[in-house]
Amino acid sequence: MRTRGYLTTGALWLVGMAVVSCLVHAGQADLSANRESSNHAAKRLPNIVVIMADDLGYGDLSCYGATEIRTPQIDRLASGGLRFTQGYCSSSTCTPTRYSFLTGNYAFRTPGTGVAPPNGPAIISPGTTTLPSLLRQAGYATAVVGKWHLGLGEKGAGPDWNGRLSPGPLEIGFDECLLLPTTNDRVPQVYVRNHVVENLDPGDPLWVGDRAPEEPHATGLTQRETLRMDWSHGHNQTIHNGVSRIGFYTGGMAARFRDEDLADRWVTESIRFMECHKDRPFFLFFSSHDLHVPRLPHERFVGKSKLGYRGDSILQLDWCVGELTAALERLGLAEDTLIVFCSDNGPVMDDGYVDGALEKLGAHRAAGPLKGGKYSVYEGGTRTPFISYWPGKVAAGESDEVVCTIDLPHSLSSLAGVPLPPEACIDSWDVLDALLGRPGAMGRDQLVQQNNNGNILGLRVREAEHDWKLIWSRNKQVYNQVVEETLRSRPVPEFQLFDLVDDTSESNNLADRYPEVVQRLRERLDEIRTGGGSRF
């Protein structure tokens, strides 16, 4: 898939860009230098790169059993690192997973952590202890590049698109950022660099709202015949780049990007950041958007998979991973860098656009053998590809220990030697030994999984003979029982119990057979929900 010619010229250009951009961002570099000079020991700490895929399912990669698509770059991480068979994100949608990944707290504890709207304010308050704030204490340079979707601006106000976008990532521990503010099916299609919209012309202000503006305004409803990718549900408001979105916006024309260029831009920016900080430890959160709708990969990937735009987007994600790892190798940093590859929720086929994902699926099973997908608390919603890779430090192999993205604040701060304040990251476990594949290392023996707003919870509990999973659906509904079908909600009993030891696909509800186990797990779940934290 990767063309070497492109890489060679691309790489040279990227090096040039890196030098220029380090100067451009000298302000940040100065700040970082202060911390660096006061913390020489930090130089021996490894770099950390977390690559979080968007909507990538357990079965979407060839290293996780996919036969209809090849993902050689991610496979290389899996074969040279540790491939987890029970690696999780904490929620089956993006915002709550990302909230938990950064704060180490279960999202269901905090109302307002569901999928964030275009004008949503910052969900994580300034001053909160987060993964990047902990790593900063150890002297790390920290950056997030890619999808944010955790809100920007003050509570009650939201983002000031034409002014200073604060609070945001820089107020919770990141030194720098280049962001897609929410998701690309939500307006606006602009980059946020640090505190401002990049390339915004003050003479053409950006307006974002949830109601159509007064003046005539083309939408996916009024101009449906002009769209180059039709919508199937929602997504019929402002049109940009021939695709209608969620929400309305006007202006900011010079700042708008093309969907097809996101991945390239983020790879370029990430390599610049790594190049600038190659002499000190850095933490990069590479937050991909590739598989999320609208699926519009760069033209060079279109038609390259058998699976339509969704498959082509997987190839683009694989390319991104290859570029980041190649850059680390070129900089001589491969052996000084821990890479964690994960996803923010399970897979979905039709997520609001007519892009052929379902029709072109063939034999591909995006959630592998698991039931459900995005929006679901069945395993397919939160169990995803999860790989740790650190040449010479993480022994190559496979692990069936349970680890979760919510554990990264505790585990990675443990790697960096920074103790957690007692009130911080209250659900984040230190599973560093499991992540590094140390002999005898244990992952979690319990984990809570949640849907978007936390009104459906799953509790996984590993015991000697059993691998219990209790699902509590307060509204007696679940989403997307079979990910290959069109998304819908189905009735279920309030409590379901499965034993994943011999029922990975959660097909045999044992709640009636083991009422005492249901009772015991309900009590455990209540304790976790109402207690002050669940970390070890």
Ligand code: NG6
């Ligand atoms: C839903 C959107 C879906 C996607 C999701 C968030 C509709 C009908 N559906 O509300 O397309 O944007 O939110 O996805 O609007 S996530 O991966 O960021 O959580």
Ligand code: CA
């Ligand atoms: Ca997602």
